[in-house]
Amino acid sequence: MKLSQLVPGKCGIIKRVEGEDSLRHHLLDMGLTPGTNILVRKIAPLGDPMELNLRGYELTLRKDDAEKIELETPANPYSCASCSAACCPYCKKDRGTK
Amino acid sequence: MKLTVALVGNQNCGKTSLFNQLTGSQQHVGNFPGVTVERKSGFIKQSFIQPESSNEKNLTIEVVDLPGIYSLSPYTPEEIVTRDFLMKDKPDAILNILDSTNIERNLYLTLQLEELGIPMVLALNMMDEVVAAGNSIDVLKLSGNMQLAAVPISAVKGDGISELVQRLMDVAVNKKKPAKIDFCDIGPVHQAIHSMTHLIADHCERRGLPARYCATKLIEGDKIILEELGLNENEHEILSHITTEMERDAGTDNAAAIADMRYSYISKVTSDCVHRVGETIEQKRSTKIDALLTSKYFAIPIFLGIMSLIFYLTFGLVGKWLSDWFGMGLDWVTGIVDTALTLYDLSATAHSLIIDGLFAGIGSVLSFMPTILVLFFFLAMLEDTGYMARVAFVMDSALRKIGLSGKSFVPMLIGFGCSVPAVMSTRTLSSRRDKKMTIFIIPFMSCSAKLPVFSLFSVIFFPDHAALVMICLYVGGFVMAVLSALLLKNTAFKGKPVPFVLELPAYRMPSLKNMWLSTWEKAKDFLRKAFTIILGAALIIWFLQHFDIRLNLVTDASKSMLASLGSFIAPVFYPLGFSDWRLATALVAGLSAKEAVVSTLAVLCGASGAGLSSILQTILTPASAVSFLVFTLLYMPCIAAFAAIRREIGTKDAVAAMAFATGTAWVMACIVYHVAILF
Numbered sequence: 001m002k003l004s005q006l007v008p009g010k011c012g013i014i015k016r017v018e019g020e021d022s023l024r025h026h027l028l029d030m031g032l033t034p035g036t037n038i039l040v041r042k043i044a045p046l047g048d049p050m051e052l053n054l055r056g057y058e059l060t061l062r063k064d065d066a067e068k069i070e071l072e073t074p075a076n077p078y079s080c081a082s083c084s085a086a087c088c089p090y091c092k093k094d095r096g097t098k
Numbered sequence: 099m100k101l102t103v104a105l106v107g108n109q110n111c112g113k114t115s116l117f118n119q120l121t122g123s124q125q126h127v128g129n130f131p132g133v134t135v136e137r138k139s140g141f142i143k144q145s146f147i148q149p150e151s152s153n154e155k156n157l158t159i160e161v162v163d164l165p166g167i168y169s170l171s172p173y174t175p176e177e178i179v180t181r182d183f184l185m186k187d188k189p190d191a192i193l194n195i196l197d198s199t200n201i202e203r204n205l206y207l208t209l210q211l212e213e214l215g216i217p218m219v220l221a222l223n224m225m226d227e228v229v230a231a232g233n234s235i236d237v238l239k240l241s242g243n244m245q246l247a248a249v250p251i252s253a254v255k256g257d258g259i260s261e262l263v264q265r266l267m268d269v270a271v272n273k274k275k276p277a278k279i280d281f282c283d284i285g286p287v288h289q290a291i292h293s294m295t296h297l298i299a300d301h302c303e304r305r306g307l308p309a310r311y312c313a314t315k316l317i318e319g320d321k322i323i324l325e326e327l328g329l330n331e332n333e334h335e336i337l338s339h340i341t342t343e344m345e346r347d348a349g350t351d352n353a354a355a356i357a358d359m360r361y362s363y364i365s366k367v368t369s370d371c372v373h374r375v376g377e378t379i380e381q382k383r384s385t386k387i388d389a390l391l392t393s394k395y396f397a398i399p400i401f402l403g404i405m406s407l408i409f410y411l412t413f414g415l416v417g418k419w420l421s422d423w424f425g426m427g428l429d430w431v432t433g434i435v436d437t438a439l440t441l442y443d444l445s446a447t448a449h450s451l452i453i454d455g456l457f458a459g460i461g462s463v464l465s466f467m468p469t470i471l472v473l474f475f476f477l478a479m480l481e482d483t484g485y486m487a488r489v490a491f492v493m494d495s496a497l498r499k500i501g502l503s504g505k506s507f508v509p510m511l512i513g514f515g516c517s518v519p520a521v522m523s524t525r526t527l528s529s530r531r532d533k534k535m536t537i538f539i540i541p542f543m544s545c546s547a548k549l550p551v552f553s554l555f556s557v558i559f560f561p562d563h564a565a566l567v568m569i570c571l572y573v574g575g576f577v578m579a580v581l582s583a584l585l586l587k588n589t590a591f592k593g594k595p596v597p598f599v600l601e602l603p604a605y606r607m608p609s610l611k612n613m614w615l616s617t618w619e620k621a622k623d624f625l626r627k628a629f630t631i632i633l634g635a636a637l638i639i640w641f642l643q644h645f646d647i648r649l650n651l652v653t654d655a656s657k658s659m660l661a662s663l664g665s666f667i668a669p670v671f672y673p674l675g676f677s678d679w680r681l682a683t684a685l686v687a688g689l690s691a692k693e694a695v696v697s698t699l700a701v702l703c704g705a706s707g708a709g710l711s712s713i714l715q716t717i718l719t720p721a722s723a724v725s726f727l728v729f730t731l732l733y734m735p736c737i738a739a740f741a742a743i744r745r746e747i748g749t750k751d752a753v754a755a756m757a758f759a760t761g762t763a764w765v766m767a768c769i770v771y772h773v774a775i776l777f
Contacts, residue, residue, distance in 0.1 A: 017354065022173040023597045025318075028357035029169035030599060031203045034350070035358075041385075045397045046495035049598060051388075056377075057200045058384075058602035060491050062498070065597050 003038065003061075003069035004050070011039045012071035019068035031055045032069060101159045101270050103142075104184060106211060107195035108204050109166035110484075110603035112223040115253035116195050117163045118615050120146065120263070127619055135179045136525065138163040146263040157267070162189065168203070170210045170315075172322045174528060181322075184214055185307060191270035192218040193262075198228045198235055198250070199378050199604070205364045208244070212276040213311035217269040218246055221262050225250035231378040239371035245278035254609050279310045281363040286347035287355050290317055290340050297336055301327045317341055318356050380604040387605050388488065397492045404485075405511055408476045412469060413515050413546055420468035428464060432457045447651055450644060451637075459636025462691055463629055466518055466738055471621050473512065473519045478616040480508075481526070482608035487600055494598055500580055501587030503529075503598050506536040510579065513543030514572075517739035521746055522620060529596035534747050535586055541735040541759045542579040544572050547692035551730050554696050558711045559723040567727075575731050582762065624742070631744075635737040639690050655701050660686065674729060674764065675722030675771040685729070691736050725771035732763035 006012050014036045017027050031054060032038070041051040041058065049062040105120075107113045117125075121140030130137045142159040164183060165176035172178055184192070194211055196204035201222075211218060220241075228235055241248040247265045251258035268274070282288035294313035302309040305326065315323045316337060329337065341352050348355045377385075390396055411417070432453060439449050480486045486508065494504030505527050512520035520540045527533040544552075549568075556567040642660040644651060652658050664683025671677050680702040687698035700706045703713045718726065734740070734756040744752040 021319075021353075022171075023599075025171050025173060025353050026169075026597065026599055028353055029171060029206065030601075031206065031361065033358050033361050034354065036361075042388075042392065044392065044491050044495060045394045046492070048495040048498070049491065051392070051491065051602060055200070055202045056374075056381075057203060058604075060487075060494075060598065060600045060602060062494070062598050065599070 001071045001073055002067050003040075003052075003071055004063045004066035006038075006040045006071065008040050008042045011037055013037055014069060015072045016070040017068060018070065019065065023065060024068070027061075027065075027069070030059060038071075099157050099271075101157070101190040101267075102187070103159055103161050103191045103193050103266060103270065104180075104189040104216075105161050105163045105193045105195065106180065106184075106207070107166060108168055108197065108207060108601075110601055111166070111195050111197035111200075111204060112253040113163065113166055113195050114616075115609060115612055116193075116221060116223065116251070116259075117161060118612055119253055119256050119259050120161055123615060123618075125615070125619070127623065130179045130183070135165055135175050137179075142263060146260055147267065157271075159263075159267070159270070161193070167207065169207060171318070172320055175530070176528065178322070184211075184216065188306075189216065190273075191266060192216050193221060193266055194218055195221040195223050195253070198222045198225050199231075199381065201235065201372060202361070202364055202368055205244075205367070206360055208246075209281050209360050209363065210311070210314075212244070212246070212281075213279050213308060213314060215275050215279065215308045215310070217272075217274050218276055219262065219266045219269050220244070220246050220248040221253075221258075222248055222250045223253050226252045226255065226257070227378045227380055232375045233378070234373045236371040236373075240367065243367045243370060244276075246276055254606075254612075282359050283362070286344045287317075287359045289347075290344035293340055294337070297333060297340075298327055298329070301329065314356060317344065317352055319352055378604070380606060384484070384602075384604040388602075391485070392488050392492055397488075401489055401492060404480075405508075408473070409515055412473045412476065417468050417472045420472065421465065424464055424468055425461075428457070428461050432461075447644075451640065454644075455637050455640030456633075458640070459633040462636055463625070463632045463738070465691075466516070466624065467621060469516050470519050470522075470624050471617055473515065474523075474620040475613055475617045477508070477512075477519075477523060478613040479608050481616075482606070482612055484603040484605045486526070487602050490598075490600060491602060498598075500583035501591065502532055502535060502583060503527075503596065505600075506532055509536050510540060510543060513540040513545065516545050516547070517541055517543070517735045518624070518742045519620075521739060521742040522624065524746060531591055531593050532596065534751055535583060535591045537743055537747055537751075538586060538755050538758055539579040539582050541739065541755070542575045542582060542732060542762075544575040544731055545692065545735070547736070548730060550693050551688075551695045552727060555714075555723050555727050558714055559718070559720045567724075571727060571731050574728070578732060578762065578766065582758075623745075631741040632738050635690055639687060643687075655704075661702070670764075671729075673771075674725045674767045675775070676718055676726050678717040681717065681726060685733070688730070689734070689737055691738070692730070695730060721771055721774035721777075724774050725767040728770045729763045729767040732759060732766055734759045734763075 001012070003012065003014070014032055014034050016034060017024055017032055019027070036054055039053040041053050043050055049060045050066055052059045052061060105113060105117055117138065117140070120142045122143050125138055125140040128137050139160055139162045142161055147157055147159060162183065164180045167174070167177050167180055170177060170181050172181070183189070192211055192214070194208050196208065208220065222235065222237065225235070237248050237250055247269060249258055249262040249265055251262055282291055291310070291313050294316055295309050298312055298316070299309050302312050307326070312323050312327060317340070344355060345351055350358070391400060435457070436453055439452060480489070489508055490504030492504070493507040497504050497506055509520050509523045509527075512523055517540055520543070521537055524533045524536050527536060552568050552571055553564070556564040560567045639660070642663065643655070643658050645659055646652050646657050647659055647662055655661060661679060661683055664686060665679040667686070668677045668679045668682040671682055680699060683702055684695045684698040688695040699714070700710055703710050705713055740752060740756060743755055747755070
């Protein structure tokens with residue numbers, strides 16, 4: 001599953017970052033390394049780019065670039081089960097008191 | 099003793115606030131050689147350096163504010179400038195400022211800076227926000243883990259700055275290099291970096307480069323470092339062997355392996371000394387504000403509302419008040435000088451030179467000041483609060499279709515007010531391609547100075563549809579900008595657009611001091627760079643207006659050199675339907691300021707009001723009037739805008755931009771004229 005396919009409010013874990021050298025390097029530098037939890041906060045009003053939350057900050061990325069980011073395929077991609085509480089206010093709410 | 103300190107940090111980490119706190123208003127702004135990356139420097143206030151009991155006498159510390167970057171990779175001009183400065187200018191110390199609310203990503207740069215082996219201090223900014231949220235960072239533990247002095251500060255409030263400077267002095271004066279530069283756990287990456295360090299140790303020593311830093315960068319595939327080290331063929335081979343082996347053992351490629359090594363180390367450090375309960379108050383608040391400001395239906399209306407308000411305040415309320423005030427002051431001084439010169443009985447020519455040339459020139463420079471001051475104050479506010487990043491986020495999709503990014507939108511909009519600040523505000527665009535392209539299309543946004551020309555002609559020739567004609571002109575300018583962007587995207591600026599990877603900082607209250615300093619800096623910059631060229635142009639136009647080609651002083655405007663010039667170029671406009679020399683002359687005079695088109699026409703026709711309108715009706719038909727308006731709308735901007743453009747993108751590109759605008763104007767006016775005469 002690609003990051004660009006994730007819907008707002010849902011989290012994923014980065015598996016692999018592809019793309020050409022400078023973009024890829026920049027994404028890695030910004031903390032989008034394999035194993036990182038990432039939440040899609042929202043999509044911009046005109047349908048692109050996406051607002052993401054990772055490592056405690058907000059980042060925007062165009063869908064074309066998010067296409068280059070492969071996510072881990074959990075059993076149920078929308079369950080947020082593997083999301084760490086700190087990164088994801090949405091699923092924290094979902095998980096209630098847990 | 100004089101020390102140089104480099105201020106380095108991520109974007110949005112409060113670097114400018116800290117810089118302003120450290121240096122006060124004593125700042126020097128310039129460019130790094132060869133690139134248009136801004137270089138700001140200033141001296142740390144003596145009050146920080148010498149509290150009562152200091153034994154350091156005559157110590158001055160210069161701070162160089164390096165561009166906000168996330169990493170030391172060789173991909174953006176900002177990163178390259180920072181690397182070059184740190185490695186070649188060898189500052190005595192690095193002051194690394196971090197956003198404590200976002201410490202993980204900020205430490206990523208810190209790890210790379212440490213490898214440079216330059217004495218370094220960490221300034222943990224926004225610590226007040228961390229504490230207010232119930233989170234905590236154990237500064238002592240962090241400092242121990244990183245083997246660096248770390249000081250919690252609040253740059254906006256000014257807390258912790260004295261202690262920071264004391265630590266900085268201690269580290270810089272005693273040349274305390276970072277004790278620890280080894281951040282890799284035992285494993286393939288560790289092995290690779292260490293063998294690489296050994297391999298290149300001699301090369302690095304000979305060239306005075308930090309070996310550990312170079313080794314890491316080489317493994318990351320950094321071509322600039324590779325070139326600088328001048329490895330021989332054998333060493334090249336070993337390098338690729340080391341990298342391949344590491345990739346094989348780590349099960350991933352070089353760039354990801356190194357990034358992962360750094361972030362893993364950071365996670366270890368933060369799990370030890372950062373206690374995080376949840377998001378800070380500011381972060382939670384930002385999510386709520388964004389629920390409205392970047393929401394699906396309200397984002398664009400709210401943005402347009404905010405921009406309208408700023409325009410109204412800049413060009414209407416405050417700007418007008420300031421303009422009037424400036425104008426009155428200038429008239430008053432001009433009046434005094436005028437009287438004094440008359441009393442002194444100075445020759446009429448010299449008198450005219452001073453009053454009509456010099457003072458009028460200064461007046462035209464100063465007439466931009468209120469606009470620039472007010473507009474940049476508001477822009478600084480949008481930038482400092484964090485709203486500007488949201489604008490880019492919201493508008494990116496639309497701008498992308500014409501080959502630009504969301505960051506170009508605000509400069510384009512400002513173009514409707516005045517091209518000068520619009521061009522100056524492109525400085526926030528990180529990509530040079532985007533910046534050039536934005537500057538090329540800004541002149542098509544009809545600036546407020548063209549309004550008098552539009553209203554004069556549309557009232558005379560289209561009395562029943564004047565408003566409609568003016569709206570069409572504005573829309574036409576915008577459409578031309580879009581079409582030009584599409585054309586440029588596929589021709590001159592074919593290069594691939596820069597990826598849009600932008601941090602959205604938490605909304606924060608802007609600090610008045612920062613906004614004022616940023617505004618003042620823009621105003622100073624404009625005055626310094628534009629004064630010479632605008633004043634020079636005003637004097638040249640004065641000269642052309644008052645002398646004929648045999649250098650006799652003329653009393654009849656139609657005999658002046660400007661009029662001759664107008665007559666000379668008038669045939670160029672024949673295909674556009676207007677070839678009267680007075681119109682051509684007015685267009686030339688319009689280069690000093692677009693309002694001058696109307697005033698020059700009045701002078702040359704020797705009439706104003708109804709008289710001017712009847713003369714214009716004899717030399718123009720409605721079709722040629724439309725063509726004249728289209729040409730005025732699109733042709734090259736005034737000298738002040740040219741000066742600003744030249745400052746941002748250099749003489750060659752600035753001239754190209756002028757030629758592009760004027761060429762487009764000619765072609766469009768020609769088309770419009772020939773279509774119009776069909777009806």
